[in-house]
Amino acid sequence: MNAHELRVLPPVPPLRRHLPFGDAAGTPDRIEVTSRWFERGGRPWMPITGEIHYSRIPRERWSEVLGHARAGGLDSIATYVFWRVHEPEQGRFDWTGNRDLRAFIELAAAHGLDMIVRLGPWGHGEYRYGGFPEWLVERDDLRTRTDDPAYLELVRPLYAQIIAQLKGLTHNEGGPIIGAQVDNELYDQPDHLATLREIAEESGLLVPMWTATGWGGAQVPDTLLPLYSAYSEGFWEDSTVEWPAFAPFHFRYSEVRDDLTVGADLREALDGIATESTEPLEHDDRTPFATCELGGGMHVAYHRRPLVSPEDVANLALAKIGSGSAWQGYYMYAGGMQRTGAQGTEQESHATGYPNDVPQLTYDFHAPIGAHGQIRPHHHYLRRQHLWLREEGHRIATMASTVGGGSADPEELRWAVRSDGRSGYLFATTYQPPKRPIAAQPGVQFTVRFDEGEVTVPAAPIDLPAGVSVAWPLRYPLTADLELRSATAQLLTRIDDLVVLAATDGVPVEIVLGDGTVLDPPAPPGPDCRIDLDGVSLLVLDDASANRLYRLPFAGRDRLILSDAPVHLDNGDLIVRPDTEYAAIAILPAPTALKAEGGRLAADTGDGPWATWTLTAAHAGAIPVPVEPPGSATAPEPRRGGPMDRLSAPTDYTGAATVHIEVPDFGDADRALLRLEWTGDTGRAYIGDTFVSDHFWHGRDWDIDLTPHRDVVARHGVRLELLPWRGATGVWVDPSVRDIEDGIAIRSAAIVRIGSVRLSAATSAVP
Template structure:
C-alpha cells in the first residue's frame, strides 16, 4: 500500500514508527509555490568593485560575485596560533579541501600585550598571512573584534585595558585605544583590501554582542564600523555574529550564524539531549546555544532582520574544544551530517570554526580563557586543537575527508542552490528530540530542486527509515523516486538532485549526491556523484530527440532512460551523447572513494585525484603526505601525458590512471623514564561564573606524576615531520621543556599529538618531560563514555599508556 502523508494524516503513526509492519512510505514535499525574488537595497556595503572589475554583492537571500549567486565555504584559521613558516602549505591544504574564504581573528592581546608596543612579526604578521591568502587564491574575512572570545584571555582585550577602563561600549577612553588598534590593522592591510585588488572581502566587528544600555547596543556596533572605516577598512561586507539576542544597526552589518554538535561550555556532566543542530530549521536561523558569555535581555536584531538579510554562517563547528569541566569528543559523522541540515535549512555561506587547530602563544602570561581571570570556562593554556579537520601540525583528520565532497558540491553547484527557497515537507519531527520521524528538507527554484536527508543525531542512534520513496511536487509536475522503496540506514545523510542540468541534458533525479563537474574541453564534461551508503544508485535521464544514453542496464520508460543497479566505482557509469553538444560522462564513486577525492589544478588543468594520503595542490604540483606509512598511491583523471618523476605507473583504476611510490622507511623511537609517581590529588573545587568544576590551582601540580621523554637526535631524518603521540590517562597533561610548558591537554580519550619539527625547535637543549595530574574518580567533569577510564576501585588515576613517534612522509609530485 502506498501512503501519501499530510500533516493531519492518520497514517503518520506508521511513519513515526517505521516498523516492519509499515508498507511503502512516500514522503511528500510541495514546492509549487513561486520562488520569492531577491530584494536589494537594505544592506549598506563598502566598496565592492575590485580593480579587475569583479563585483561582490548581497541581497536578502544570498551573496553575489559578478552578479551571479555565490556560495562560498569559509574556514577559520588563526594565524597567530600557528607557525608562520607553515602558513602557505596550510592555506593550500584548506583550498584543496574546498575552502574559498579564510576567516581569522585579530586578537588584540596577541599584538599589544603591553600598551603601545605592537607586535606584527613572525606568527603575528597579519600582513604576510593575508598576502599568502592572495598568493594561494583564497579570499579573507578579518575578524577585528576588539572583543573576540576565541577562548582567549579576556576575549582578546589586553589586561591593561580590562583593568583600567570600561570595555565593550562607547566609553571615550576605550574607543581611543580601539581606534589606535584598528589603525594598526588598517596599516597592516593597506593594499590588501578587495577594492585594492587584495583578498580581504569582509570585516567582522565585535563578537557575540548582545549588550544593551547606555553607550552600548546597536550604537556601539555603529561606532565600531565608523572607526573601521576611518582606519581605511573599506570592504564589501561587514558582519556581526547573530546568535543569543545579538544587537546591531540594521542594514549597516550582516549577521552570521552557527551551531555546534555539543556544548563544551555547558555544566552538565552527562550526555546532552539531542541537539537541534541536526534538525532542519524552517522558521529560524539560530541553532541552539553557542556559548555567548553575556545574557540578552530581549530578542535581537537578527530575529527582526530575518527577511532582510541572507542566511550566512561563520561558526558551524568543524570540531569542538575541550574545556576543563566538559570534554566532548565528536566523530566525523557528528560534524559532516550537519552539512545537509544547514544547507537544507537555507544557509548560503557555510562558515566553520575552527577549520585549522593551533596553539596559543605565550607572552608575559598565558593567553587562554580561564576562570582565574574571570572567564566562564577553563581551557588549556597552549593547546587549541579543537578536533579541527586540520590539526595544529597540519595533520588531516578523518572529518576533513567527510566534509570535502560537500565543499566541492557547493563550489560547483552553489550557484544553482543559493537562489533556491527552503520547502518544508508535509511531515516534520515534533522537536529535535523526535528521533523517529524522517528528517527531510527541500530547496527549489522552478522545477529544479535538491533534496536533503539526515538520519544522524550525535549520541542518539536513529532507526532506519524503511521502504521510503519521495514525492516532490514542482510547478511542472510531481517527481516520485526512486522506483522502489529504499532503506535509509541509521546515521545516513545526503543531498540528492531533482531535475538537475547536465550541460543541457536533464537528470530527472538521482539517488546519489552531486560532487563536482570537470570540463574536459573537446573530450566533453564529466559529472562526479557519490553513492549514498547502502542505497542502490538509480538515475532517470531525460532523452529528447537527438539524445542517446550509453550505459549498462538502461531501460527506456515514458519519462526517459532509467538506470538501475549502477555499480559505484571508478568506471564511467553513463555517457550521454547529445546532438550538437559535447558528451557528458557520469562517474558515481563509492562513499569511500568520494572521501579520498581531491579536486584541483594539476599538470595544466583541473583534475580528480584519488588517494588515501593527505593531498593538496601546490602551484601545479601535487603534494601527498602520509602519516605512519612510507607507501603512496594515487589515481588521476583525466590521464597525464606521462608519468611524473618519482612515481611509477600502476595501471588503471577504471577511468583513472594509477601511480605508486615508496620512500625509505623510518622507524623513530622514543624512550620514556618514570621520574615520580602521582600523589593524592586535591578535590576538584566548584564555582566561578558557571558554578561548576574549576581547573585545579597551580599548587595542585605538586601531586602530578612525571616521566622523562628522550627523543633521538635523528628522529626527523628522511621525514617531512613526525608526530609525538602522548597517550595518557589522567586529568591534565603538560609537556615541558625543562620548566617551560610547550603544550598541554585535557584527557578525553582523544589522541594528543605534537609535531616534532616545531617541538624540537622550541625545546632547545632543555630536557623533555610529561607531567600528568591525576584524575579523581569523583571528578565532576564530563568525559565521554568511550574515554571514561575504569578506576578499578582506586580513588584516582595517572598513568602513561603509550608514548611513541609516528613518522610523517611527504611526496612532491611535479608533472
C-alpha cells in the same frame, strides 16, 4: 510504505540595494548582497569560509595550512586580530613573526583564498580577556565595548594600525579582503557596533561586507550583516548536562538561524543575564542566511570535555545547506596553540574571570586541520560538500528551502527540498550523534511536485539506513538536451563532460534520466563505475573513494585526484603529506608523466581512464616507542572557581606521575608527532625545560609536536607530568569513553612521521 510528498513553489525574488553592503558599481568582480543570497561578478555565489588564526600557528606552517584549506574546498579564510597580540604595551605595536597579518593575507591570496578580518576590539576565541591587553583591563575608568569616549580613543589607534596593514589588499583595490567583522558576541550594544564600522571606514577600510555575530538574540544594527552559529556540543555547558538542549535542533532542517545558547555562559557570568529559553528567535528576512561558526570541531574545558566526531561536523554542515544557508562558515577550520606573553599563557581561565578553564597551550579544537597540521576525516567529508558547492553553488544559493518533515520526534523522518521551482535537491537524514541516535527509516520514497511536473525518488521504496544524510539531485541538467531526473547518489563535481556522483553506503544507486530511462551501472560504485551517455559521462564513486577525491588545478588544467594521503598545491606542484610509507595516487585526466621530489613513484600499468602511481616515502610512518608504566600519582583536591563555580583545572602537579620518553631520530620527516594513547585527567609535556603541550584527557590521542625541538628532543627526550583520573571529581566526558578506571594508563606511544613529497608534471601536455 514510508511515502512523503511535497509541493515546492518558485522562490520569491530577493530584495536588492536595500542593505548598506556591496561594492560600488563598476568594481571588477563586484560583490553584492541581496536579501537571500550573495552575488559576485553578477553571478550568485555561496562563500565557504574557515576560521584560521595566523597568530596561533608558526609562520613557517602558514602556507601548508592554507594550502590544505584551499584543497579542502574553502574559498575564504576568517581570522581574529587579537588586540593583546599586537599592542601588549600601550602604544607599542608589533606586526612581526607570526603576528604579521599582512603577510598572512598576502599568502592566503597566493593560495586563491579571500579574507574576512575579524577586527575586534574584543574577540573571545577562548583568549585571555577576549584579546584585550592587560593594560586595558587594568583601567577601571573605562566602559569597554560601549561608545564611552575614553574607550573609543583607545580603539581608534588600534583600528588605524590594523587598517594600515590592510592597505591595498581590499577587494575594491583588487585584493583578497572581502569583509570585516566588528567586535564579537556583543548582543546589547547595537549603537556601539555601528560606531565601530564608522571608525573603521574613517580609518580607510572599505569592504563590501560588514558583519557582526548575530546569535544569542543579538541586537545588530542595519549597517552590519548578522552571521550565525551552529554547534553539536559545547564545552561551555555545565558538567551536569548530558547533551546540550540546543544541539538536536542543528541536525534537523529549519530556516531558523539563531541559537540563544552560544555565548550564554559569558552573558550570565560577566553580565548577570541568564538565557531562559533555548527556543530560537525569528530572523530578519531582509538578510541572507549566513553563518560564520558552524562547529568544525569543539574545544574542551576542564569541567566538560566534549567528543565531537567528524560525522557530527559533516552532518551538521549538510543540514544547514538543506535549511537554506547561503554562506558556510566554520569555527575552527584549523587549530593552533595558545600564545604565551608577559603575563604567562593567554587562554581564558577562572583566574581571568571566565566561567571555563581551558588548556593553557592546546587550541586544537579537533578541527579538520589539527593544531600540528593533522588532517582529520572531516576535512575529507566537508571537501565532498565543498566540491558540490563549487560546482552548483551559483544555483543552490538561489534555491529556497522547504521543510518536508522532521520535528524533535526522532521517529519522524527529517527531510527537506531546496529548489528554484523547477529543479533542486532533496535532503534527508537519519543522523544524530551516537549519544542520542535515531533509527533507520524503512520503505522511504519521496514525491516532489514542481510547477512543471513531479519527480518520485526512488522509483521503488528503499530503506534509509541509520546514521546517514543525503542530498539527491532532482532534474539536474546534464547537457542542453539531457536531464538527470533523479539519483539516489550525491553530486560531487563536474569536470568537462564528466559528472561525478557519490553513492551512500547502504543505499542502492538508482539513476533516472529525464525521459524516465533507468540506467544500469556497469559495475559497483567505485573509480571504474562509469556510464557513457550522449555528450556526457557519469562516474559513480563509492563512499570511501569519494572521501579520497580532490579537484585541483595541476599540470595546466583542473584534474580529479584520488589520494590515500592528504594533498594540496604549492606553486603549481602537488604536495603529498603521507603518514605511512606507501600511498596510492590516481589522476584523471592523466598527465603524461610525473616526477617526485622527496619520495619515489612507481606507475601502474593499468589501462583504465585513471593514471595510478604508488608513492613510497621512506621517511613517513609511525615508529612505536617504549614507555615505562607511570608510577604512583596523587591527584590534588578538586577546586572550583570562576563566576559559575565550575571545576577548575589543577595547577598543583607535585603529585603527578613523571614519565620520560626517549625519542628516536625521525630523519627527514617534514613533521614528527609524539602520539600517546592514554587515560588520566590532565597532562603536561616538557622538552628540556620548555613547556610544549598540555592535554585534558577526553578520549582522543594526545599529539605533541616534536618538529620545532628536533635538536633538544634528541638530547633530552620528552618528559610528561600526568595527573590521575578520578571519577568522583565529576568531570564530564563523553559516554563512549566514560567507563575507565581511576588512575593513569599509557596504552601506546609512537612517533608519527609525516612526509612531504612534491609532485610535478614532467610535461603539461595532455592528449
